[in-house]
Amino acid sequence: MQTTGAPLLPEPARRFAAWCVVLLLAAALAALGIWLCIVFQTAVTPVLLAILGTALLRPLYRRLLRVKVRKALAAALTVAAVVAVVGGATYIVVLALIETGDQIVASLRQAATDIAEHFGAAGTSLDDLAKNAEGLLKRFGGTAASGVISGLSVVAEMAATAVLALLLIFFFLKDSDRAMGALRSLAPRDTGDTAEAMARRAFEAVEGYMRGTTFVALVDGLIIGIGLLVLDVPGAVGLAALVFVTAYIPYLGAFLSGAVAVLVALADRGFVIALWVLGIVLAVQVLEGNVLQPFVQSKTVQMHPAAVLLAITAGASVAGILGMLLAVPLTAAATGVLGELRSRYGAPRRPAAGSPEAPES
Numbered sequence: 001m002q003t004t005g006a007p008l009l010p011e012p013a014r015r016f017a018a019w020c021v022v023l024l025l026a027a028a029l030a031a032l033g034i035w036l037c038i039v040f041q042t043a044v045t046p047v048l049l050a051i052l053g054t055a056l057l058r059p060l061y062r063r064l065l066r067v068k069v070r071k072a073l074a075a076a077l078t079v080a081a082v083v084a085v086v087g088g089a090t091y092i093v094v095l096a097l098i099e100t101g102d103q104i105v106a107s108l109r110q111a112a113t114d115i116a117e118h119f120g121a122a123g124t125s126l127d128d129l130a131k132n133a134e135g136l137l138k139r140f141g142g143t144a145a146s147g148v149i150s151g152l153s154v155v156a157e158m159a160a161t162a163v164l165a166l167l168l169i170f171f172f173l174k175d176s177d178r179a180m181g182a183l184r185s186l187a188p189r190d191t192g193d194t195a196e197a198m199a200r201r202a203f204e205a206v207e208g209y210m211r212g213t214t215f216v217a218l219v220d221g222l223i224i225g226i227g228l229l230v231l232d233v234p235g236a237v238g239l240a241a242l243v244f245v246t247a248y249i250p251y252l253g254a255f256l257s258g259a260v261a262v263l264v265a266l267a268d269r270g271f272v273i274a275l276w277v278l279g280i281v282l283a284v285q286v287l288e289g290n291v292l293q294p295f296v297q298s299k300t301v302q303m304h305p306a307a308v309l310l311a312i313t314a315g316a317s318v319a320g321i322l323g324m325l326l327a328v329p330l331t332a333a334a335t336g337v338l339g340e341l342r343s344r345y346g347a348p349r350r351p352a353a354g355s356p357e358a359p360e361s
Contacts (some may be wrong), residue, residue: 034318041319045162048326050168054176055207055329056214057082061173075173114351194344198337205336216292217247220254220284224261225358227280231273233265249324250308254285303328303335 009017037044057078064074095244172179183199184192225240233239239261259283266274303311308328315327 006076016194038318042157042161045322046164046168048173048330049161049165051203051206052210052326052329053082053169054172055166055203056210058173058207059211071174075170078173079170081139082169083166090343150277181203194340197344198340201336201340202333205332209329209332213248216288217244220244220247220288222252224280228261228277231265231269231276233273234268235263235264239264249312250328251305252309252312252324254281254288258282258285303331306330355360 010156060081061074061078064077069077073227097182180196180199183195187195195328221240221244225236228236239257242260243254246257258278262274265277269360281317308331311327311331312324315323315325315330317323319326
């Protein structure tokens with residue numbers, strides 16, 4: 001008995017099945033990686049923070065190398081510089097928030113009261129929510145002493161994470177060439193060049209994102225802070241510091257800090273000043289989205305806002321605030337890797353019909 005040898009499934013169905021298998025394997029691998037990161041969070045978090053810090057500080061390290069400074073000394077000076085800058089900036093931000101925090105909180109409470117008076121039933125619910133929150137604080141305030149040890153342990157863990165991240169930044173800067181050599185040695189045969197190119201592309205994407213985001217955050221904080229000072233909004237310095245910090249969470253951070261600034265202006269300076277603050281915040285966002293981001297990050301990976309929002313949501317569901325901060329740079333790195341793979345293994349573009357490159361029939 002002879003068989004025709006015809007395939008069981010047509011070609012489109014076989015391609016669809018093959019892509020389904022690939023996607024399932026990729027999803028399983030991603031899920032395994034996320035699970036391992038959660039299990040080993042204590043070790044993974046300093047590594048990720050060190051990668052971000054290395055990406056941000058690498059230009060300073062390279063500049064020191066150009067003036068004939070030894071690698072170890074250049075890495076040590078870079079880490080010392082970041083400790084001085086971050087420590088000074090943290091001190092300024094915390095001091096500003098402490099000095100103006102009472103004003104900001106009082107203004108927010110006054111704004112909530114005004115909203116409650118103007119919106120009737122909705123205002124009653126807001127007032128009840130505020131009273132319930134106050135009751136909860138009083139209820140749990142008596143047991144605050146029992147949480148001192150756990151609070152100290154959290155502070156100690158954060159300090160240990162910061163110290164470990166700084167040490168890793170030192171070694172990542174000093175031994176970056178060795179890291180590439182180790183990556184090539186671990187890669188399968190004849191894939192060393194591809195693995196190195198993917199790693200470099202991912203790191204360049206993270207480096208461009210960190211530098212661009214820091215510059216944009218600085219510009220946003222300065223412009224909004226100057227606008228709040230001119231409008232005589234209380235807590236202007238603290239609000240500007242809040243804008244700078246939250247700018248590392250794209251879109252959502254700007255929305256939250258802008259909403260706080262508008263509410264503070266509404267409570268202390270009235271409806272007209274609040275509209276001016278809202279206009280300044282919106283103008284800064286337009287400037288950021290249409291001028292700063294395209295100009296600063298034009299040479300790095302460009303991500304669609306929808307992809308950024310989805311990445312932030314996924315990061316928040318996995319690791320909270322830390323996940324929100326790390327989601328976008330990790331997505332930028334993954335996008336860079338995919339771009340490198342596409343450039344190496346993607347199908348060549350077919351010339352359009354009638355073009356000089358099109359073959360003659």
